[in-house]
Amino acid sequence: MAMISxxxxxxxxxxxxxxxxxxxxxxxxxxxxxxxxxxxxLKEAIKSEYLVFSLSTQISYSWLKNNFSNNNQKIxxxxxxxxxxxxxxxxEIFGEFISDENLAFLSGPSFASEVIKSLPCAVVISxxxxxxxxxxxxxxxxxxxxxxxxxxxxxxxxGAYKNVIAIASGICEGLNLGNNARASxxxxxxxxxxxxGNVFGGLDETFLGLSGAGDLFLTASSTLSRNFRVGLxxxxxxxxxxxMAEIGEVAEGVITSKAIIKIAKQxxxxxxxxxxxxxxxxGKNPKISLNDLLKQK
Numbered sequence: 544m545a546m547i548s549x550x551x552x553x554x555x556x557x558x559x560x561x562x563x564x565x566x567x568x569x570x571x572x573x574x575x576x577x578x579x580x581x582x583x584x585l586k587e588a589i590k591s592e593y594l595v596f597s598l599s600t601q602i603s604y605s606w607l608k609n610n611f612s613n614n615n616q617k618i619x620x621x622x623x624x625x626x627x628x629x630x631x632x633x634x635e636i637f638g639e640f641i642s643d644e645n646l647a648f649l650s651g652p653s654f655a656s657e658v659i660k661s662l663p664c665a666v667v668i669s670x671x672x673x674x675x676x677x678x679x680x681x682x683x684x685x686x687x688x689x690x691x692x693x694x695x696x697x698x699x700x701x702g703a704y705k706n707v708i709a710i711a712s713g714i715c716e717g718l719n720l721g722n723n724a725r726a727s728x729x730x731x732x733x734x735x736x737x738x739x740g741n742v743f744g745g746l747d748e749t750f751l752g753l754s755g756a757g758d759l760f761l762t763a764s765s766t767l768s769r770n771f772r773v774g775l776x777x778x779x780x781x782x783x784x785x786x787m788a789e790i791g792e793v794a795e796g797v798i799t800s801k802a803i804i805k806i807a808k809q810x811x812x813x814x815x816x817x818x819x820x821x822x823x824x825x826g827k828n829p830k831i832s833l834n835d836l837l838k839q840k
Contacts, residue, residue: 544568545682548591552577553792556597558655559621563595565684585610593617593682595649599793600624600633600703607640616641619668619679621649623702624795625802630809632699632743643671647679650698650754652761653687654768661686667754669698690753697745698754704739705759706770706796707803707817708732712763713774714820714829728816729763735816739803742812770796783824797824815839 545567549560552573560571560579570581572588588594594616598606603622618641620633629636637646651666658664665688670676676691683689692698711732715725736759737750749755762768766775773794776786783797800821807814819832 545593546570546591547593547595547682548572548583548588549595549597550585550588551597552579552582553597554655555621556595558653558658559595559597561659562661562684562687563682567682589616590614591616593619593679595619595621596637597621600626600636600795601628601793601798603633604629604631604636604639607637611640613640615645617645617647617675617678619647619649622795623650623699623706624799625703625806627798627802627805630802630806632696632703634695634699645672645675646670646695647672647676648695648698648702649679650702650758652753652757654761654765656767658687664688665690665753665757667692667698667752669693669695669754671695692749692754694746694749696743697740697749700740700743700745701736701750701755701758703795703799704736704803704817705732705755705762706794707800707820708736708759709762709768709770710774710777710794710796710800710820710824711816713768713771713776714778714823714832715774716771717775717778718829718833720833725764729759732763732816733759735814739807739812739814739817742810769794773797777823778829782826796820800824 547563547567547569549556549571560569563569570583570588572585600622647668647670653664663686667690668676668679669692680689715728800817803817804821823829823832
């Protein structure tokens, strides 16, 4: 049995703890004490050979800088997003503290609430070290089918970008634009996500697989998705701060949309949906954004 520590006790961290604890010895920790089985302080948690990070992308760098001690632990990053302040992807952030040989990344369609209920799903473990990816695969319970991939950047971009498209999909739903419009948006969103990802070397098969299309279709079509609910709130005319207060959790697509358009401008990448999502978050009327999108190529 492996000793695994989950870093971060939000819904996703708790879901991963529940899953990994079925066949392994698991610990869990967070910034504030929780009344959870096997909850430990950080110093004890990071002694484990295997660490699973479930932290907000936007705090990952500062957390690692202030808290992480590298003792050759093997790391699975379960966060999704792009750091806005630096424009860095998660593999770049973690790569400043951990070697590629010890880094793996989790992606794929997997709502926390369903994982906790042990409902079946399929995920992908991406790593430049496929032996490490296989190690993490072996830790998953039977109801979670895990595949391996070496396309780290592709999986990362899928995990970040799909949250932005999910916000757009929630706006579409909130405006009662119909099923045709939402399906069209998701399809064009997948094209946009792949266009962006190809610039960084992401593989087409990743964008068309579980990490890309699979996670996109899930996140952009259910109120279980925080980002989808953000879109619903924006469509109703609510301010983003009020929406986030109602949700009470991080919706990574909000900041990621701004990170994407910053990178897209630097790289001259065409990202019309992400652009409009960022503008709506900043106060643009969603109906005007719809008209502007329809005029795009």
